[in-house]
Structures are given as C-alpha cells and as structure tokens.
Amino acid sequence: MRNVQPEASHYIGGAYVEDAAGDAIDVTYAATGEQVATLHAATPAVVDRALAAAEAARRDWAALPGVERGRVLRRAADLLRERNRELSEIETIDTGKPLQETLVADAASAADALEWFGGIAATVRGEHLQLGADWAYTIREPLGVCVGIGAWNYPTQIAAWKAAPALACGNTMVFKPSEETPLCALKLAEILTEAGAPPGVFNVVQGRGDVGAALVTDPRVAKVSLTGSVPTGRKVYAAAAEGMRHVTMELGGKSPMLVFDDADIDAAVGGAILGNFYSSGQICSNGTRVFVQSGIRDAFLDRLSERLKGVVMGDPLDEAVNFGPLVSEAQLTKVLGHIRDGVAEGATLVTGGNRVDRDGWYVEPTVFADVTDDMSIARQEIFGPVASILTFEDEAEAIARANATSFGLAAGVFTADLARGHRVAAAFEAGTCWINTYNLTPVEIGFGGAKQSGIGRENGLGAIEHFSQLKTVYVGMGGVDAPY
Numbered sequence: 481m482r483n484v485q486p487e488a489s490h491y492i493g494g495a496y497v498e499d500a501a502g503d504a505i506d507v508t509y510a511a512t513g514e515q516v517a518t519l520h521a522a523t524p525a526v527v528d529r530a531l532a533a534a535e536a537a538r539r540d541w542a543a544l545p546g547v548e549r550g551r552v553l554r555r556a557a558d559l560l561r562e563r564n565r566e567l568s569e570i571e572t573i574d575t576g577k578p579l580q581e582t583l584v585a586d587a588a589s590a591a592d593a594l595e596w597f598g599g600i601a602a603t604v605r606g607e608h609l610q611l612g613a614d615w616a617y618t619i620r621e622p623l624g625v626c627v628g629i630g631a632w633n634y635p636t637q638i639a640a641w642k643a644a645p646a647l648a649c650g651n652t653m654v655f656k657p658s659e660e661t662p663l664c665a666l667k668l669a670e671i672l673t674e675a676g677a678p679p680g681v682f683n684v685v686q687g688r689g690d691v692g693a694a695l696v697t698d699p700r701v702a703k704v705s706l707t708g709s710v711p712t713g714r715k716v717y718a719a720a721a722e723g724m725r726h727v728t729m730e731l732g733g734k735s736p737m738l739v740f741d742d743a744d745i746d747a748a749v750g751g752a753i754l755g756n757f758y759s760s761g762q763i764c765s766n767g768t769r770v771f772v773q774s775g776i777r778d779a780f781l782d783r784l785s786e787r788l789k790g791v792v793m794g795d796p797l798d799e800a801v802n803f804g805p806l807v808s809e810a811q812l813t814k815v816l817g818h819i820r821d822g823v824a825e826g827a828t829l830v831t832g833g834n835r836v837d838r839d840g841w842y843v844e845p846t847v848f849a850d851v852t853d854d855m856s857i858a859r860q861e862i863f864g865p866v867a868s869i870l871t872f873e874d875e876a877e878a879i880a881r882a883n884a885t886s887f888g889l890a891a892g893v894f895t896a897d898l899a900r901g902h903r904v905a906a907a908f909e910a911g912t913c914w915i916n917t918y919n920l921t922p923v924e925i926g927f928g929g930a931k932q933s934g935i936g937r938e939n940g941l942g943a944i945e946h947f948s949q950l951k952t953v954y955v956g957m958g959g960v961d962a963p964y
C-alpha cells in the first residue's frame with residue numbers, strides 16, 4: 481500500500497508544520513483496521529500560528545484582482561486532475577471508500593469546484609444604483625479569515641467546496657479536517673501552494689472537537705463553515721453567534737425519496753441504490769426513507785434485491801470493488817445498533833443486516849421493508865448502508881409524510897408525470913431536490929439544507945454570497961441639506 485504518512489500534521493503559511501506535543505491521531509485503513517499514519521492534534525500554539533498566518537495573508541490576497549486569484553484556483557484544479565490517481569488512492573486509504581468511486585467523485589469534484597469558482601472570481605462585483613443626481617454603489621468584499629471544519633465522508637471534496645468560493649472571494653482559510661480522515665486536506669494545501677497561492681491563504685490544522693471549538697471562537701475569525709452532524713452544528717452555530725460570525729452549516733439529513741407507480745422502476749431503483757449504498761451509505765443527502773406507492777412495492781423490492789446482487793465487496797483499492805467498509809469501528813457499532821433497532825421495532829429485513837465476516841468495518845447493504853414513520857430507522861440519520869422502504873397511497877399523503885421530519889437536507893421524486901414531479905419538488909421542505917435522479921451535486925448548483933439540516937449554501941453563485949459581504953457607498957453629488 482502507498483505510504484500515506486504526511487511530512488507533518490499541519491500545513492501553515494505554505495509549509496508543513498509539526499508539534500508532537502499534540503494528542504496522537506491515528507489513521508487506520510477501514511478495510512483492514514491497519515494503522516497507516518499517525519498525526520498530532522494541533523496544540524493552542526499551532527492553532528494560533530495558523531490563524532496568524534491566515535490573518536497576515538488576507539489583505540494582500542484580497543487586494544489581488546479576482547482574475548489573478550482565479551488563475552491560482554484554476555491551476556490547482558489542473559494539478560488535482562493530473563494527480564487524480566494518487567489523490568484517489570489517498571482518499572480511499574483515508575476513508576475506506578472504493579477506488580472505483582474516489583477516482584471519479586473526490587479529487588474530480590474538488591477540481592470542478594476550484595475551476596468553476598476560479599472562473600467566476602473575476603466577476604465578483606457590486607452594483608450601481610442611480611438616486612436622482614446622487615448615486616450609490618455596492619462593493620462585494622471578502623469577510624476575512626474563514627474557518628472550515630469537515631466531516632469524514634468526503635475529505636477532499638469538503639475542503640475544496642469550502643476553500644474554492646472562500647478564496648475566490650478574497651478570504652483566507654484555516655481548515656480542520658475530521659479527525660477520522662485527516663490526510664486529504666493536506667494534499668489540497670500542498671497543491672494550492674504549488675498553484676501559486678501565497679503562504680497563509682489556505683492552512684490546515686488537525687484535531688478533534690476541541691480544536692474546532694478553539695478556531696470557532698477566535699476573535700480573528702469572521703466566518704465558520706461546518707460540515708457535520710446536527711448536534712455539532714448547534715454547538716458551532718451558538719459559539720459563532722457569540723462573536724456575530726457568519727456561518728454556513730452543512731448538516732445531516734433523513735431525506736425522502738418518493739417513487740410513484742408510473743415511475744421508471746429501474747431508474748428509481750438506481751436512485752435508491754445511489755442514495756443508500758454509494759460510499760456505503762455515508763452521504764449526508766441520502767434518500768434513506770424510500771416511499772414507494774403501494775401498487776409497485778413488490779416489484780420495486782424485487783428489482784432492488786436483484787440489483788444488490790451486483791455488489792462487489794472487497795479491498796477498496798481493488799478497482800473491481802464497488803462496496804467498501806464504514807469509516808471506523810465506532811461507525812460500524814452505531815450502524816449495527818440501528819439495524820438491531822429496526823428488527824426489534826418490527827420492520828421486515830429484506831436483505832443484509834449483518835456485519836460482514838472479514839477484517840475491517842463492513843456492513844452488508846441492508847434493506848428494511850414495512851417500515852413505519854414512527855420507527856427509529858425512519859427518523860434517525862444512520863449514515864450507513866441501510867435503506868428503509870415505506871409505502872404510500874397518494875401524493876398528498878406522501879408529501880406530508882416526507883416533510884414530517886426536523887431534517888430538510890434533500891428530497892427526490894420519481895414519476896413519469898412531469899407536472900407532478902415539479903409539484904412535489906415545490907412542496908418538499910428540503911434544500912436540494914431531484915426529479916427522476918438522485919444525489920447529483922455538480923458545482924454549478926447550490927447545495928445545502930433547510931430546517932435543522934443547515935444554513936447557507938455551498939456551490940453555485942449562492943456560495944459567493946456566503947463568503948462575502950456587501951458594502952454600500954452613498955455618493956452625494958450636491959450640497960448637504962441640514963435642518964439647522
């Protein structure tokens with residue numbers, strides 16, 4: 481296996497930095513449990529150094545013409561694509577996701593974000609407003625030092641989805657990856673330096689929640705963008721509010737997927753597979769509540785069970801493998817607990833349900849049928865390969881039940897009736913919706929949650945608004961008319 485031990489744990493001011501006084505963070509390969517690298521959590525001195533580097537870099541970076549900042553990002557995109565295989569292998573070792581997936585979904589998605597935001601960096605602008613003889617204009621300014629905090633499921637993509645719009649707008653960033661997957665963001669930092677990003681523009685520090693919390697409350701920080709669970713989101717949002725900091729919260733979900741009886745069953749089953757089993761189910765926007773109209777329940781389940789025979793489990797570094805382990809033993813234990821709850825609550829186990837008898841943290845792709853809305857497997861985010869199939873009779877009922885959750889990250893509908901597709905999408909209480917497909921998130925379109933699933937948007941032009949602020953300048957063209 482490729483040696484993935486990085487030169488040092490942190491990347492600050494354009495160079496690797498180590499402080500072995502920080503707690504150890506062991507990186508294990510989820511397919512075997514083998515330890516593949518050891519890093520150290522940031523000490524307060526390292527956190528301070530990273531924030532100082534970002535603070536020192538921000539004025540010069542913001543003063544560059546957008547086109548020059550964009551050029552750096554676009555060069556970084558090219559480097560990511562050139563090194564796609566190496567980066568994909570590191571992503572696979574970091575997360576356990578199959579190389580078959582990471583070769584097309586991770587560095588590739590990061591490159592798309594850097595290219596797209598690099599391309600629009602030169603177009604970030606305000607507007608002119610004529611007010612009779614007077615006039616006003618707005619300037620879209622960067623916020624300053626931004627903190628990014630990542631979840632473990634898409635470590636390269638999450639770092640790039642935050643860094644690309646932040647840097648395009650002229651901000652600098654300190655990024656803290658998840659302690660479960662600390663390797664990939666360091667590669668992005670290296671590549672940004674190689675692409676010409678000045679020292680301090682993008683920094684990476686390692687650590688657990690306490691390091692994240694120290695970053696969020698530092699007075700130098702203007703904005704916090706978190707990808708993580710709802711409970712962590714609540715804590716981080718509250719801590720950020722103390723200092724009136726801007727936030728983006730990309731949080732968890734329990735998203736619905738509605739399959740009407742006129743739908744193309746194979747497309748809907750394909751959507752359910754992507755939305756429940758890709759990345760072994762460790763995707764925030766997954767459609768884990770699959771509502772199937774009652775008349776096609778059996779046909780849907782038969783086809784889903786049939787297609788799950790195509791799962792190839794094994795070493796994720798083998799490109800023939802399309803289903804990998806969960807990221808950690810803790811996640812394995814959590815997912816098996818949810819499966820046990822589903823069985824205990826009376827759901828019908830159609831397929832899967834067990835830990836796989838091999839090294840590593842593999843859980844079989846699991847499908848429950850006859851799930852009811854009140855069961856815990858239909859209410860709680862599992863973040864593993866567990867699909868819950870529910871049935872419904874009509875559209876109004878399906879929409880009401882789909883929306884009966886405090887989450888609102890995503891939703892999908894499969895139907896041949898396009899008017900119904902748009903009607904249902906309009907009725908969904910969710911930030912990202914799909915009609916006749918699922919989980920496609922190209923950089924051009926905004927991504928993010930409603931309700932408890934988050935605040936703000938990543939990707940698309942909306943992300944520019946979340947990494948900048950408007951200054952208004954009023955220009956008086958005549959005298960000043962005062963009352964006395």
Ligand code: NAD
Binds near residue numbers: 634934
């Ligand atoms: P998590 O909430 O446990 O941790 C997320 C990050 O927050 C980690 O880097 C962690 O170290 C840090 N953190 C923890 N406590 C903190 C604190 N008090 N202050 C600052 N930082 C703190 O999430 P996870 O288990 O790593 O990831 C899984 C979760 O992420 C799921 O709920 C999933 O839905 C969500 N997720 C959301 C999106 C999205 O875009 N909406 C994408 C991927 C994952």
